Amino acid sequence: MDVREVKERVFLVLVVILSIAAVLPVFHVFLSVIWNGFGVIMEAGPNFLLDVPPAPNAGLGGIAPSLAGTLLLAVLSSLLGIPLSLFAAIFAVEFPDNPLAKMVRVLSKALLEIPSVVVGMLVYAILVVPMGRFSMLAGSLALAIMMIPYVTTYVEQALEGVPFTYREAGFALGLSRPKVVFEIMVGIARRGILTGMLIGFAKVLGETAPLLFTLGRDRYNIPLGPLDYGDSISLLIFDYAQTPYANMHQVAWGAALVLTVMFLIIFLISRKFTEEVFL
Amino acid sequence: MIPKVDRGFFLTLLPFAAVIFALFALLAYVLAYESWPALERFGISLFTENVWKPSERGVEFVKYGLLAPLYGTLVTSLIAAAVALPLSVATVFFMEEMAPYRIKEFFSSVIDLMAGLPTIIYGLWGLEVMVPILRSWVMSPLHEHLDFIPPFACDPLSGASFLAAGLLLAVMIIPFMHGVIKEAYRQVPRTYREAALSLGATRYEYFRIMVSLIRPAIIAAVLLGLGRAASETVAVALVVGNAFNISPCLFAPGYTISSLIANQFTEASFFPLMENVMFAGSLVLLALGMLFSGIGVVMMRRVRELYGR
Numbered sequence: 001m002d003v004r005e006v007k008e009r010v011f012l013v014l015v016v017i018l019s020i021a022a023v024l025p026v027f028h029v030f031l032s033v034i035w036n037g038f039g040v041i042m043e044a045g046p047n048f049l050l051d052v053p054p055a056p057n058a059g060l061g062g063i064a065p066s067l068a069g070t071l072l073l074a075v076l077s078s079l080l081g082i083p084l085s086l087f088a089a090i091f092a093v094e095f096p097d098n099p100l101a102k103m104v105r106v107l108s109k110a111l112l113e114i115p116s117v118v119v120g121m122l123v124y125a126i127l128v129v130p131m132g133r134f135s136m137l138a139g140s141l142a143l144a145i146m147m148i149p150y151v152t153t154y155v156e157q158a159l160e161g162v163p164f165t166y167r168e169a170g171f172a173l174g175l176s177r178p179k180v181v182f183e184i185m186v187g188i189a190r191r192g193i194l195t196g197m198l199i200g201f202a203k204v205l206g207e208t209a210p211l212l213f214t215l216g217r218d219r220y221n222i223p224l225g226p227l228d229y230g231d232s233i234s235l236l237i238f239d240y241a242q243t244p245y246a247n248m249h250q251v252a253w254g255a256a257l258v259l260t261v262m263f264l265i266i267f268l269i270s271r272k273f274t275e276e277v278f279l
Numbered sequence: 280m281i282p283k284v285d286r287g288f289f290l291t292l293l294p295f296a297a298v299i300f301a302l303f304a305l306l307a308y309v310l311a312y313e314s315w316p317a318l319e320r321f322g323i324s325l326f327t328e329n330v331w332k333p334s335e336r337g338v339e340f341v342k343y344g345l346l347a348p349l350y351g352t353l354v355t356s357l358i359a360a361a362v363a364l365p366l367s368v369a370t371v372f373f374m375e376e377m378a379p380y381r382i383k384e385f386f387s388s389v390i391d392l393m394a395g396l397p398t399i400i401y402g403l404w405g406l407e408v409m410v411p412i413l414r415s416w417v418m419s420p421l422h423e424h425l426d427f428i429p430p431f432a433c434d435p436l437s438g439a440s441f442l443a444a445g446l447l448l449a450v451m452i453i454p455f456m457h458g459v460i461k462e463a464y465r466q467v468p469r470t471y472r473e474a475a476l477s478l479g480a481t482r483y484e485y486f487r488i489m490v491s492l493i494r495p496a497i498i499a500a501v502l503l504g505l506g507r508a509a510s511e512t513v514a515v516a517l518v519v520g521n522a523f524n525i526s527p528c529l530f531a532p533g534y535t536i537s538s539l540i541a542n543q544f545t546e547a548s549f550f551p552l553m554e555n556v557m558f559a560g561s562l563v564l565l566a567l568g569m570l571f572s573g574i575g576v577v578m579m580r581r582v583r584e585l586y587g588r
Contacts, residue, residue, distance in 0.1 A: 004481050008484075012483075015377065015486075019370045023393070025450045029401065033400060084299075087295035092296075094292070100293070101296070103300070104299055104300075107303055111299075113506065113569055115564055117510070117512040117541055122310075125309045125313060145302060176288075178288050181288075206396070208397070209398075212512075212545065238399055238516075256400055263397060
C-alpha cells in the first residue's frame with residue numbers, strides 16, 4: 001500500500017469515529033433520562049402527575065402545577081404567536097416586492113439571533129415591571145416571541161412551494177386576493193403550515209430561559225388565569241437540579257422524562273407530516 | 280406600489296407585520312434605556328475590569344465589571360466551536376458520501392432530535408452525568424500527569440468548569456453547524472466532484488478538495504456556532520460553576536454573560552445598578568450575535584453565488 005491509500009484508510013476510519021462521537025452524547029442523554037426518570041416515576045406512581053412537589057428530603061410528591069403550567073403556556077403562547085406568525089408570513093409572501101414585507105421577512109428570522117434569556121429580560125421590562133407582577137401572560141408572550149421565527153419560516157416555505165398555476169386558476173375564477181390566499185394557498189400548503197405550528201409548539205414546550213424572569217415560579221398552585229403566577233417543567237428542573245437535596249434531584253429527573261416524552265411525541269408527529277410533504 | 284384592489288388586503292395584514300417591527304423597536308429602546316445608567320457610571324471599565332461588588336446601601340457603594348463573564352463566554356464558545364467543527368464536518372461527509380440510505384436516514388433523524396431536544400435536558404444531563412464522568416476520567420488524570428500545562432494546572436474541584444460548559448455546548452451546536460455545512464456541501468456542482476474523482480483522487484484527497492470548495496460555509500458555520508454557543512443560557516448555567524473567575528485553567532469554574540443573567544437577574548432589582556449592568560451585558564451579547572450571524576449570512580450567500588442555485 002502506498003502512502004495515499006494509507007491516508008485514505010486512516011481518514012475514512014476517522015470520519016466514522018468522529019460521526020459516531022458526534023451523535024453518541026445524545027443517546028447517552030436519552031438513556032440517562034429514561035434510566036433515572038423511569039425509576040423515579042415508578043417509585044412515585046401516578047401521583048407524580050397529580051401531586052405538588054415535595055419539601056426538602058420528604059419523599060417525591062409530584063409536578064402537577066408545573067406540568068399544567070407547561071401545557072397552558074404552550075397553548076397560550078400558540079394563541080398569541082401562531083396567528084401573528086401566520087399573517088406576517090402571508091404578508092411577506094404575498095407582497096414580495098414591498099419593502100415593508102421584505103423587512104418583515106428579514107426581521108422575523110432575526111428574532112432567532114436574540115438570545116432567549118434576552119427575550120425574557122425584554123418581557124420583564126415591558127410587561128412584568130409595569131404590571132408589578134409575574135404572570136402566565138408574561139411567560140406566554142416571551143414564548144410567543146421565541147416561536148415566531150420558526151413558524152414564519154415554515155409557513156413561508158410552505159406557501160412558496162404552492163405552484164403558481166393554482167394561484168392563477170383562483171384569479172381566473174374571479175376570486176379576490178384574500179380568498180385565493182386563505183382558501184386555495186393555505187389549503188394546499190396546510191401540511192407545511194401545520195408542521196410549522198407543531199415545531200413552534202415543540203420549541204416553546206421545552207424553553208427555560210425566557211421564563212426565568214417572567215413566570216414567577218409558583219410550583220404549588222395550578223395557574224387558573226393569565227394573570228396568575230405559574231411554573232413550567234423546565235424551570236422546575238433548572239431550580240431543583242441546583243438544590244442540595246437528593247429527593248429534589250430525583251423529581252428533576254422524573255420531570256425530565258415527562259418533558260422528553262412530550263417533546264418526542266410532537267417530534268414524531270411533525271416528522272410524519274414533513275415526510276408526507278416531501279416524499 | 281400596491282395595486283388598488285389589493286390595498287385592503289395589504290392594510291389588513293400590515294398590523295401583524297407591525298407587531299414584529301414593534302418588537303425590535305422595543306428591544307432596542309429597552310436595551311439602550313436600561314443599560315445607559317451602567318454605561319454612564321462605569322464607562323469602558325464595565326468591560327475591562329473584573330469586579331462584582333453589589334451593595335444595598337446606595338449607588339456610590341457599588342462597582343461592577345463584566346470582564347470575567349465576557350472571558351467565560353469567549354472561552355466556552357471557542358471550546359464548543361473547536362470541538363463541534365470537526366465532528367460536524369465528519370458527519371456531513373459520512374452522511375453525504377459514505378453511509379447507506381438507511382443509516383443516513385437514521386443519522387438525520389438523530390441530528391434533528393439533537394437540535395430540538397429542550398436545552399434544560401442537556402443541562403440536567405451535563406450537571407448530573409457528564410460533569411462527574413469528565414471529572415474522574417478526563418480532568419483528574421490530566422491534572423495529575425500534566426499539571427505543568429496551564430490549562431490543566433488547577434485541581435478540578437466539583438468538575439463544573441469552562442471545559443464542561445464548552446463540551447456541553449459543543450454537543451448542543453453540532454446539529455446547527457452540521458446543517459450549515461450540509462447546505463453548502465450539497466450545492467457543489469456534480470461536475471466538480473466528478474472531475475476530482477476522475478483524476479483519481481482518493482477519498483481523502485476528494486474530501487480536501489470539497490472542503491476547500493465550501494470554505495466560506497465552514498467559516499459561516501463556525502461564526503454561527505459561536506453565536507449560538509454564546510447565547511445559550513440554562514444548560515451553561517448548570518455546568519459552568521458560576522464564579523467570577525479569569526483563569527487560563529480549563530478546569531476552573533467560571534461565568535458567562537448569559538449564565539450570570541440567569542442566576543442573578545431575579546435578585547438584581549434589590550441592588551442599585553445591577554439590572555442595568557446585566558442589560559449592558561446582554562447588549563454586548565446581542566451585538567456580537569448580530570455581527571457573527573451577519574458575517575455568516577454573507578459567507579453563505581457567497582457559496583450560493585459561487586455555485587448558483
